[in-house]
Amino acid sequence: MANAQALLAITALGDPTRRQIFEHLAHGPSPVGELASTMAVTRPAVSQHLRVLKEAGLVTETAQGTRRIYRLDRRGISAVHAWLDERWAEALNATGSTLEQDF
Amino acid sequence: MANAQALLAITALGDPTRRQIFEHLAHGPSPVGELASTMAVTRPAVSQHLRVLKEAGLVTETAQGTRRIYRLDRRGISAVHAWLDERWAEALNATGSTLEQDF
DNA sequence: GCTTACAGTAAGTGATGGCTAACGCACAGG
DNA sequence: CCTGTGCGTTAGCCATCACTTACTGTAAGC
Numbered sequence: 001m002a003n004a005q006a007l008l009a010i011t012a013l014g015d016p017t018r019r020q021i022f023e024h025l026a027h028g029p030s031p032v033g034e035l036a037s038t039m040a041v042t043r044p045a046v047s048q049h050l051r052v053l054k055e056a057g058l059v060t061e062t063a064q065g066t067r068r069i070y071r072l073d074r075r076g077i078s079a080v081h082a083w084l085d086e087r088w089a090e091a092l093n094a095t096g097s098t099l100e101q102d103f
Numbered sequence: 104m105a106n107a108q109a110l111l112a113i114t115a116l117g118d119p120t121r122r123q124i125f126e127h128l129a130h131g132p133s134p135v136g137e138l139a140s141t142m143a144v145t146r147p148a149v150s151q152h153l154r155v156l157k158e159a160g161l162v163t164e165t166a167q168g169t170r171r172i173y174r175l176d177r178r179g180i181s182a183v184h185a186w187l188d189e190r191w192a193e194a195l196n197a198t199g200s201t202l203e204q205d206f
Numbered sequence: 207g208c209t210t211a212c213a214g215t216a217a218g219t220g221a222t223g224g225c226t227a228a229c230g231c232a233c234a235g236g
Numbered sequence: 237c238c239t240g241t242g243c244g245t246t247a248g249c250c251a252t253c254a255c256t257t258a259c260t261g262t263a264a265g266c
Contacts, residue, residue, distance in 0.1 A: 004186065004249085005124070010113070010116050010117060010122070011117055011119075013113050013117070014113060014114055014116065014118070015117070015223090016114075017224080017225095019110070019113070022190065023190065025194070026193040026194045026197070027193060027197050028194075028197035028198065029197075029198070031243090032242075032243060032244090033169060033242060033248090036253095041225070041226090042223085042225075042226060042227085042260085043242085043243075043244095044225085044226070044227085044244080044245080045224070045225055045226075047243060047244055047245085048224080048225085048244090048245090049224090050244095052254080057244085059164040065232095065233060065234065065241095065242085066232065066234070066241065066242045066243070067231050067233095067242060068242085068243065068244090071194070071198070072190070072191070072194040074191065076185050077190070077191055080176015080183070080187060081184065083237095084180050084183060084184060087125065087126065087129040087175070088127040088129070088175070088180055089130075089182070090125075090130060091128070091129045091174070091175040094129070094130050095129035095130075095131065095132065095174070101229080102259080105228095118253090118254080120254075120255095134211060134212080134213090134262070135212075135214090136211090136212060137214080139220065142263085144254085144255065144256090145256060145257090146213075147207065147213085147214080147215085147257085147258095148254070148255055148256075149253080150214055151213085151214090151215090152254085154214085163262075166249080167210095168212085168214045168262095168263060168264070169213070169262060169263045169264075170213080170263095171212085171213065171214090172209095198208065205210090
């Protein structure tokens with residue numbers, strides 16, 4: 001289900017450090033070391049976060065020698081997008097059909 | 104800034120219990136007690152989560168006697184939507200302008 | 207006014223999860 | 237090969253935060 005992907009992505013973006021990584025990658029692809037050098041946490045921490053982001057479909061990894069280049073992945077973003085839209089559509093449906101019961 | 108609202112909303116939806124509340128409210132407005140009766144946690148816990156969701160602009164509260172009816176709020180949802188779109192737009196810009204450097 | 211129902215608040219506890227330090231691994235260069 | 241670099245992994249510590257148990261507050265009904 002694409003739903004599970006959305007939940008993973010939302011959970012992943014719930015962490016401030018992961019959002020920082022996410023925003024950095026929005027400015028362009030980057031290897032892990034360069035990513036870590038711009039942040040307050042150590043490289044292993046970044047590595048762990050990238051693992052979570054990758055499992056959530058928010059980033060992709062491509063090897064280049066010993067380096068791993070990370071870039072944003074549209075799939076995770078679209079999944080969150082869709083999830084939010086579905087919830088809001090449900091809400092409109094629900095309040096629409098109960099309009100006359102609301103007093 | 105609308106950005107701060109988005110970050111609050113994403114952080115709020117990072118918690119599974121809050122997502123459960125959020126999804127329940129997507130099926131229609133509900134008072135706190137009814138909300139808590141369908142979940143595994145106690146009513147005070149739900150109350151605390153609703154406070155967070157409210158501050159994130161994801162739900163609104165309307166008093167009805169001693170009852171507080173909660174419903175989804177479009178503002179928080181739109182904020183997350185916009186935040187994701189901006190990041191993806193940035194990513195497209197970045198990779199677009201560095202296409203010829205990528206090899 | 208007293209009681210009942212419904213909900214927010216406060217304090218204290220427990221567990222999830224993020225962080226670091228140390229280690230192991232693969233690839234490139236000499 | 238051997239060294240250096242760039243990353244991922246593990247173990248363990250610690251802090252944040254979600255949860256419960258009281259308690260307080262407010263509105264409605266008798």
